[in-house]
Amino acid sequence: MNAPDHEPQIATFLAKYSPVVEAQLRDARQRLRAFFPRGFELVFDNYNALVFGISPTDQASDAFISIAGYPRWVTLFFLDGAALDDPAGLLEGTGKQVRSIRLQAPSQMNTPEVEALIAQAVLAHRQGLLAAPALSTMVKTVVARQRPRRLAQAGR
Numbered sequence: 001m002n003a004p005d006h007e008p009q010i011a012t013f014l015a016k017y018s019p020v021v022e023a024q025l026r027d028a029r030q031r032l033r034a035f036f037p038r039g040f041e042l043v044f045d046n047y048n049a050l051v052f053g054i055s056p057t058d059q060a061s062d063a064f065i066s067i068a069g070y071p072r073w074v075t076l077f078f079l080d081g082a083a084l085d086d087p088a089g090l091l092e093g094t095g096k097q098v099r100s101i102r103l104q105a106p107s108q109m110n111t112p113e114v115e116a117l118i119a120q121a122v123l124a125h126r127q128g129l130l131a132a133p134a135l136s137t138m139v140k141t142v143v144a145r146q147r148p149r150r151l152a153q154a155g156r
Contacts, residue, residue: 006043006137013045016149017069025069027106032067035118038132044141056128060140065121071151076101076109084120088113
């Protein structure tokens with residue numbers, strides 16, 4: 001049985017953003033997926049943001065890295081980021097677990113410093129990812145009531 005094609009639905013999620021942020025989120029998603037030939041890309045069209053998470057299973061609780069689109073920027077999240085060694089001081093956040101990088105551009109994901117953080121994040125999930133099928137996409141959550149995905153226009 002063929003896996004469902006979620007791309008048309010994802011395209012409608014992305015179209016809610018300004019063209020600039022939509023392009024950045026598409027690019028960041030493509031770059032994130034390139035790191036993971038195996039596993040599950042879990043999609044959450046949540047209240048605050050559109051999120052693409054990577055997990056070795058189809059369970060949201062196993063996701064360990066994600067990107068999220070907001071009205072003005074795209075953020076790379078490390079869900080166990082507090083445990084990562086960050087010599088370049090890129091990670092933001094003070095919580096017990098999650099750290100993030102607000103991407104200046106999606107290409108930042110392919111800098112040596114960010115790739116080193118991604119490699120560290122993968123280590124704890126390496127066995128699960130190796131055992132996972134080829135990367136597949138699952139839309140997990142679509143919330144009807146959402147914050148605006150675009151900035152309010154002046155004069156409105």
